[in-house]
Amino acid sequence: MLTKEETARYSRHIILPNVGLEGQIKLKNARVLIVGGGALGSPVALYLAAAGVGNIGIVDLDNVDITNLQRQIIHTNANVGKPKTKSVKEGIARLNPLVKVTVFNTQLTSQNALDIIKKFDMVVDCTDNFPARYLINDACVLLDKPTVYGSIFRFDAQMTLFWAKKGPCYRCLFPSPPPAELAPSCAEGGVFGSMAGIVGSIQANEAIKFILQAPDTLMGRLLILDAWKMRFVQLKIQKDENCPVCGKHASIKKLIDYEYFCAANPPHAEDFKNISARELKEKIDKGEKINIIDVREPFEFEMTNIKGSVNIPLNSVASRLKEIDSSKPSVILCKSGVRSLYAINALKNAKFKGGLLNLEGGIMEWAEDIDGTIVKY
Secondary structure, eight states, X not given: OOOHHHHHHTHHHHTSTTTHHHHHHHHHHOEEXXXXXXXXXXXXXXXXXXXXXXXXXXXXXXBOOGGGGGTOTTOOGGGTTSBHHHHHHHHHHHHOTTSEEEEEOSOOOTTTHHHHHTTSSEEEEOOOSHHHHHHHHHHHHHHTOOEEEEEEEBTEEEEEEEOTTTSOOHHHHOSSOOOGGGOOOHHHHOBOHXXXXXXXXXXXXXXXXXXXXXXXXXXXXXXXXXXXXXXXXXXXXXXXXXXTTTSTTOOOOSOOOHHHHHHSSOOOGGGSOEEOHHHHHHHHHTTOOOEEEEOSOHHHHHHXXXXXXXXXXXXGTGGGGGGSOTTSOEEEEOSSSSHHHHHHHHHHHTTOOSOEEEETTHHHHHHHHTOTTSOOO
């Protein structure tokens, strides 16, 4: 039953014929896990709490950073530096103190996912990387839990509801992940801040509808948004009978190593010669003849760069190797030291003859150790 306070708080829901008192009680008794307390997790948490979902879990390992505030609306300046889980819990308490919030200040892994997810009725996937998405999907399939999926990148977004019991799962739509170098994070590619509110609200809407047992969820339909042109497109998605996790002859019976699965033979830092930001600074100060090749996207390079560096984006570095003087050692850098490894790999495969050094930690390490005026992003 509902208390007098709950009846008053949720009265605009209760008078809806598709919700009513019975539906509001379903929301009160529901247990929803949100994985990711960032751009999508913020509106999802706020709208689920406002709707009266009685038990909300939040999984996240990150702390609130000032770069988050452009789109992660549950966090404030006062929460910069705090764990996101704590900040989300505080935000929910400000909005609706009647909601019980359970925090998991950890990264969801193959070791803890089943234990965490089994405590909830459904999962809202608010993550921003492929290993987490495949992990959540496989865990939910194994536990027979539905997943509300959403993803955003720049101005584009995708949303649906996966439930292998009655429809497709994430692997039915995306059997394998894209190459890691072609899947930049929001930190690398950027994201239109207000779009996170649109997508997160739709995710919350789908979760609420599922709890209320509404007939017309997004299950079996992929909703695609171009926020710049404000266009929505729907695509039908079907269950793959050969899906390795939910198909008739499923081969995945337990959780796997998802970082390895999504890496697809990534280059390893230990296989390359590395140079630290301080070592690079010493070479520059000594006037040593070196090439400094920045393989980030042009808009990233314009935002901030190391003086004297040349911008050759990763996707064109192999075709532009003639622009790099092979008589001098070349320091290859990106934002964090990952794309630069792929660039070195591409140069080696293209038979580049010069010496190649990977800047460990990328330009963010340079900003941390050498030049504090560089804007972190």
